[in-house]
Amino acid sequence: MGLAAKKQDATEARLAALSLPSGAGWADAARVEAVSRFRAMGLPDRRDEYWRFTRPDDLNLPKAPEAAIFDPQEAPVYSDIDRLQIVFRDGVFDPEASDDLSLEGIEIERLATATTKDIHWSKDIYGVLEARGQNPVARPFAALNTAFATDGIVIRATGQVSKPVHLRYLHEKIDSDAILHFVIRVEPGANLTVLENGPAAARFNKCMEVDVADTGIFNHIRTQGRDHERRAITHLFARLGEESSFKSFTMTANGVLTRNEAFIELTGDNASAHIAGAAMGDGDFHHDDTIFVTHDAVNCESRQVFKKVLRNGAVGTFQGKILVKEGAQKTDGYQISQSLLLDEDAQFLAKPELEIYADDVACSHGSTSGAIDESALFYLRSRGVPENEAQALLVLAFLAEAIEEIEDEAIADDILGRLEGWLSRHRG
Amino acid sequence: MLNIKNLHVKLEEEDKAILKGVDLDVPAGAVHAIMGPNGSGKSTLSYVLSGKNGYEVTDGEATLDGADILAMEPEERAAAGLFLAFQYPVEIPGVGNMTFLRTALNAQRKARGEEEISAADFLKSIREKAKSLKIDADMLKRPVNVGFSGGEKKRNEILQMAMLEPRMCILDETDSGLDVDAMRLVSEGVNALRDEGRSFLVITHYQRLLDHIEPDVVHIMADGRIVKSGGPELALEVEKNGYADLLGEVA
Numbered sequence: 001m002g003l004a005a006k007k008q009d010a011t012e013a014r015l016a017a018l019s020l021p022s023g024a025g026w027a028d029a030a031r032v033e034a035v036s037r038f039r040a041m042g043l044p045d046r047r048d049e050y051w052r053f054t055r056p057d058d059l060n061l062p063k064a065p066e067a068a069i070f071d072p073q074e075a076p077v078y079s080d081i082d083r084l085q086i087v088f089r090d091g092v093f094d095p096e097a098s099d100d101l102s103l104e105g106i107e108i109e110r111l112a113t114a115t116t117k118d119i120h121w122s123k124d125i126y127g128v129l130e131a132r133g134q135n136p137v138a139r140p141f142a143a144l145n146t147a148f149a150t151d152g153i154v155i156r157a158t159g160q161v162s163k164p165v166h167l168r169y170l171h172e173k174i175d176s177d178a179i180l181h182f183v184i185r186v187e188p189g190a191n192l193t194v195l196e197n198g199p200a201a202a203r204f205n206k207c208m209e210v211d212v213a214d215t216g217i218f219n220h221i222r223t224q225g226r227d228h229e230r231r232a233i234t235h236l237f238a239r240l241g242e243e244s245s246f247k248s249f250t251m252t253a254n255g256v257l258t259r260n261e262a263f264i265e266l267t268g269d270n271a272s273a274h275i276a277g278a279a280m281g282d283g284d285f286h287h288d289d290t291i292f293v294t295h296d297a298v299n300c301e302s303r304q305v306f307k308k309v310l311r312n313g314a315v316g317t318f319q320g321k322i323l324v325k326e327g328a329q330k331t332d333g334y335q336i337s338q339s340l341l342l343d344e345d346a347q348f349l350a351k352p353e354l355e356i357y358a359d360d361v362a363c364s365h366g367s368t369s370g371a372i373d374e375s376a377l378f379y380l381r382s383r384g385v386p387e388n389e390a391q392a393l394l395v396l397a398f399l400a401e402a403i404e405e406i407e408d409e410a411i412a413d414d415i416l417g418r419l420e421g422w423l424s425r426h427r428g
Numbered sequence: 429m430l431n432i433k434n435l436h437v438k439l440e441e442e443d444k445a446i447l448k449g450v451d452l453d454v455p456a457g458a459v460h461a462i463m464g465p466n467g468s469g470k471s472t473l474s475y476v477l478s479g480k481n482g483y484e485v486t487d488g489e490a491t492l493d494g495a496d497i498l499a500m501e502p503e504e505r506a507a508a509g510l511f512l513a514f515q516y517p518v519e520i521p522g523v524g525n526m527t528f529l530r531t532a533l534n535a536q537r538k539a540r541g542e543e544e545i546s547a548a549d550f551l552k553s554i555r556e557k558a559k560s561l562k563i564d565a566d567m568l569k570r571p572v573n574v575g576f577s578g579g580e581k582k583r584n585e586i587l588q589m590a591m592l593e594p595r596m597c598i599l600d601e602t603d604s605g606l607d608v609d610a611m612r613l614v615s616e617g618v619n620a621l622r623d624e625g626r627s628f629l630v631i632t633h634y635q636r637l638l639d640h641i642e643p644d645v646v647h648i649m650a651d652g653r654i655v656k657s658g659g660p661e662l663a664l665e666v667e668k669n670g671y672a673d674l675l676g677e678v679a
Contacts, residue, residue: 379518382478383588384506384536397522
């Protein structure tokens with residue numbers, strides 16, 4: 001059998017294991033279109049340019065590989081923050097466990113409800129931003145998500161939202177295969193923060209489409225982990241209007257396979273997009289950040305800050321691109337991807353890219369990979385700081401630039417505490 | 429306080445002996461200076477005493493108040509009261525100077541079974557000490573030594589020394605890269621710490637520093653040994669005639 005035929009068979013087998021939710025109003029057409037997008041792309045394999053560093057096998061399988069239920073034995077992140085909590089159990093919305101979805105300045109609906117309404121704002125976004133993000137690089141699992149999402153929430157911020165919306169994922173069945181889709185619209189002048197955490201499922205496919213209108217502000221903070229056996233593929237699609245602001249930060253701890261893709265388009269002048277990640281892995285860990293930022297307007301700013309701490313065979317990958325389209329003058333683009341390898345077995349694979357078609361721009365990118373600075377370690381120890389503490393201090397210093405991208409100080413402190421906890425559990 | 433007997437040290441990676449039988453006794457409250465030409469082993473002695481990797485002790489011993497410091501981890505030596513002011517202080521991006529000092533101070537206290545210093549007491553103490561060394565609030569907030577000038581780095585070493593209050597202070601070429609004013613500031617910082625319970629070992633190339641920090645004893649080190657010891661006048665002799673004369677005389 002030829003390789004192309006193999007790919008096609010795997011794609012059809014994946015499709016055969018899923019069924020399209022029907023009777024969901026306008027979404028039906030979007031889903032059918034997504035199926036044909038998916039079919040045209042096919043499942044990825046290692047010969048696809050953006051899948052060379054990450055094996056998609058576990059994501060390609062028709063059935064989710066099992067994952068043990070993880071008990072973190074500590075209070076979940078964001079516990080101390082006043083927030084509106086929306087709970088999903090193995091990818092199914094749990095209204096009992098969730099807070100009342102009504103809140104001033106915001107409309108929140110379950111996807112299944114929104115799609116049955118003939119006229120609904122989310123119709124213009126669902127699958128639309130995802131489809132925009134399929135070019136020039138295919139993202140088959142995102143199309144698969146649009147087609148087969150079993151649940152999800154649509155959120156529209158119309159003003160100052162008084163507290164963050166927290167999407168909390170719980171994993172209870174060892175073979176759950178969750179596909180969740182979120183549609184978010186931030187109206188002009190509105191301000192929304194979305195938090196995410198929790199293990200979600202044995203295998204988790206999540207797609208979030210975020211449309212930020214002119215002068216809108218969107219903040220996103222996500223934590224993934226420490227459920228070791230999860231397989232997760234997530235996509236974040238964002239379209240940013242004039243003078244809008246977008247910030248996204250992800251902390252990842254452990255996990256045999258996590259791939260976080262982002263596709264962010266700056267379509268209005270003077271917009272700003274920051275996306276950052278801090279990932280920590282020990283042993284059987286594979287973490288992939290695949291980030292595309294497209295400048296398609298004048299005087300926009302973007303920052304990509306991705307840091308990984310790896311030890312004991314852990315693998316981190318980063319594929320990041322800044323694309324500056326023709327006419328996107330005065331672009332200020334920045335990208336940094338760095339790994340701290342705590343021993344010689346860890347591995348970091350990076351593919352930083354700049355593609356620029358405008359002549360008046362300032363773009364910079366850098367990628368480094370290195371060990372703990374021995375002279376700094378000795379300096380700290382010579383002042384009385386024990387080796388473990390000194391190492392933790394240096395690791396946190398390494399991650400600082402990413403953590404600084406967290407807008408909210410209380411959340412940043414909470415996350416810093418989690419990082420410290422991880423470091424104290426994973427000492428050399 | 430510090431007793432070194434017949435200390436032999438070689439590089440870990442290669443078969444190269446650097447210290448070839450150092451004998452040195454620094455009593456409590458004394459200031460001893462070590463001078464010597466380049467490559468005589470002065471800095472190696474300071475690194476070996478503070479526990480830096482890369483050196484192997486092949487013979488001899490070093491004790492601080494009778495405790496075998498060579499058997500200790502660097503942080504244990506610090507908690508025991510040893511302090512090295514680095515010739516080249518290390519820059520640590522991402523770690524604030526204050527956080528660094530407070531972490532170090534509390535780690536030492538914890539190791540000695542003492543209570544942690546309160547945030548208020550720490551702030552009060554560091555502000556006072558920083559002021560006398562002309563270290564401003566901005567330097568305290570900045571990452572450790574990052575973007576500091578040579579003089580600022582050395583002043584920051586003395587600030588650490590003042591905050592950690594070690595009993596045995598080793599100053600490794602603290603005068604290198606300092607202009608006259610900075611040297612005076614650093615020396616005043618050191619002199620303010622002179623105390624009958626605290627000893628100093630001042631390593632330097634030049635007599636100049638010893639005008640400001642007056643030593644009780646001056647040792648001349650050459651080829652991995654202390655070859656001559658004497659009073660402050662020995663430093664003046666070096667300044668006048670150079671090492672060659674002196675070493676020729678010893679040989």
